[in-house]
Amino acid sequence: MPNHRLSLATLAQPQSLMLLCLGFASGLPLALTSGTLQAWMTVANVDLKTIGFFSLVGQAYVFKFLWSPLMDRYTPPLLGRRRGWLVITQLLLMAGLIAMGTRDPSQDLMPLALLAVWVAFCSASQDIVFDAYKTDLLAPQDRGTGAAVSVLGYRIGMLVSGGLALWLADRLLGWQATYWLMAALMLIGVIMALLAPEPDNAIPAPRSLEQAVAAPLKDFFGRNNAWLILMLIVFYKLGDAFAGSLSTTFLIRGVGFAAGEVGVVNKTLGLLATVVGTLAGGLLMQRLSLFRALMLFGLLQAVSNAGYWLLAVTAKHILTMGAAVFVENLCGGMGTAAFVALLMTLCNKSFSATQFALLSALSAVGRVYVGPIAGWFVELHGWAWFYVFSIIAAFPGLLLLLLCRETLRFTQETNGFLRRDGFAGPYRWALRLLMLGALLLGLGLFLMALQALEWMTVTSVTEFLWESGAALLTFGILSGCWFDFLSMRRVRRRNAL
Structure with a gap:
């Protein structure tokens, strides 16, 4: 049953601080191979075609499930199966970022591309291990708070390697020294991984690589409602993904705000709302069952998109934009906390690295592929109907959640999985x-x-x-x-x- 002690003191516990720091180390490398790297290449006058090609570096995060079985099967000689891989991937990340800082995009483009691929690969590998670590470590009643704290750390890491890194590179340190500083900040994750406890090893690792690949699939697809749960993972945040896919373009081109105004509101109110929503969602989940939290936060995610619809049908006003951005990010943060807790709940601890990587890859489908559909819809029907559609798009996920209610209730209460029979x-x-x-x-x-x-x-x-x-x-x-x-x-x- 859920723990009914709802207190901010929960966030000050050593376990929460550990998850915050490891989440920070997990989020830090992301922008350094995407937005920040693109800005560096733009300043160095690299052509747009090449910059566009560099976006393929991020595919490592989508296909990380391909090598995740290796991290379930093999245990490093020191620190255990989870912490050992954490430290290894973090040290390799530091080396990769330091090496990137020794290159110049205008002269060393191919070596820089190879290093970016390496950093993205190590970053995706760190995500695999960190997701498995918190899945193994957290008790069912702690998953909501743990998910919220780790997502908060991840967001802070992205902010540091994104907005702060751009400012430091432009105003203070230059690009190469900025990458070296980001490499040094990875020490936060290394130190915390060394101090953190290794999860209980009562559940053994797979005995062979074949078992590490086949057993997670056999285990998951042998469960009751496995396929409906897959669809739930794809659709739960689909409405949120639609609303966010063109939000910046909508605010600038659709409503007429200046790019500077949009940037300030998104970086301040948007970030603040995401942090508050994530923490509030994690704390509220101590009072709610997983199903109720997912349903409540899912409904709030859907309704919050109405703020953008209101912007589309009323006169331009900075306060209206601020309110819409704040509410949408607040509800989105709450939904993210519950969603990450759902993914942890669905993982078998024997191969949590592989299963979490598979599930998180599926959850990215909506976010990655709604862009072309969103642009086509806006051109045909306009912004107001687009945001009405984004509200409607949230409800198939909630219907799937209703169908999976008993399965989720059983899993949360017993920490086991209903098996299916027939067909x-x-x-x-x-x-x-x-x-x-x-x-x-x-x-x-x-x-x-x-x-x-x-x-x-x-x-x-x-x-x-x-x-x-x-x-x-x-x-x-x-x-x-x-x-x-x-x-x-x-x-x-x-x-x-």
């Missing part, structure tokens, strides 16, 4: 379609990278892989959801007899 053959084929679709999409991404490097031209093959992969992936997921629905009907009929 073994159809479920197996749905999983095969899912895996084949993911493989084709991965091959398409690889060919796209080769084309960007101008090493080969295979546009038609790439398009075929993307289209067929997406079709198989979608059909596999929809098939699995249909069999989940049939299974639920069969159980209800059985209980009615």
Whole structure:
């Protein structure tokens, strides 16, 4: 049952400080291979095509599940399975950032690109281990607060390596010294990983690499409502993703605010609201069950998008913009705290690194791919209807949450998982379609990278892989959801007899 002690003193406990610092170390490298690196290349007069190609560096965060089984299977010789990998990835990150600081984009573009790929790979690997660490460490009643504190640390790390790093590079230190300073700040994570406790090892690691790859999938897809839960993960924050995908463009081009006004409001009120919402969400989850927190915060996320709709249909006013940005980020922060707690709840501690990496990759689908759909919708229907649609887009996730209510309640109360029975053959084929679709999409991404490097031209093959992969992936997921629905009907009929 949830812990009913709701107090800010919870945030001052040693465990919370540890999660805050490790979250900071997890969020720090992200901007250094994306926005901050793009700014450095822009100042160095690198052409736009090359800068655009560097955005592919971030794909390491999407495909991190491919090597996550290695971190479940193997244990470093020192500090244990989780802390050992934490320290290793953090030290490799420091080395990569220091090396990036020795390069100049105008002269060493290819070495800088390779170093950026290396840093992104190590950063994604650190995320794998940190997600698994907090999943293994936190008791069910502490996951809400733990998720909130770690997300807060992550946001602070992104702010430091984003906005603060840009200011330091421009006004004080220069780009190379700024990257060295960011490398030094990674010591915060190293020190905390050395001081932190290793999670209970009562649940053993997989005995082989084959088991580390196959067992997490078999364990997850053998659960009750597994496919519906996958859809829940994709759709829960879909409305929030729609609203945020074009928010800056809307405020500047749609409403007419100056870029400076938008930047100040987003960096101050937006950040403050996210911090307050994340902490408030974590604290409230001590009083609420996981289902109730997800439902309440999901409804608030949906309603908060109405602030942008109000901006679209009323006269421009800075106070209206500030209120809309504050409320949307406040509710989004609360939803994020509950959502991260959900992902931790769904992970089996024997292979939490692999399962969390898979689930978090799925959760990024909406955020990554709504952009083209959002732009197309705005062009056809305008900004006001777009934000109405963003509210509507939040409700399929809430409907899926209702369908998964009993499954989530059982998991939170018992720290175990309901197993499904029946439809073994159809479920197996749905999983095969899912895996084949993911493989084709991965091959398409690889060919796209080769084309960007101008090493080969295979546009038609790439398009075929993307289209067929997406079709198989979608059909596999929809098939699995249909069999989940049939299974639920069969159980209800059985209980009615």
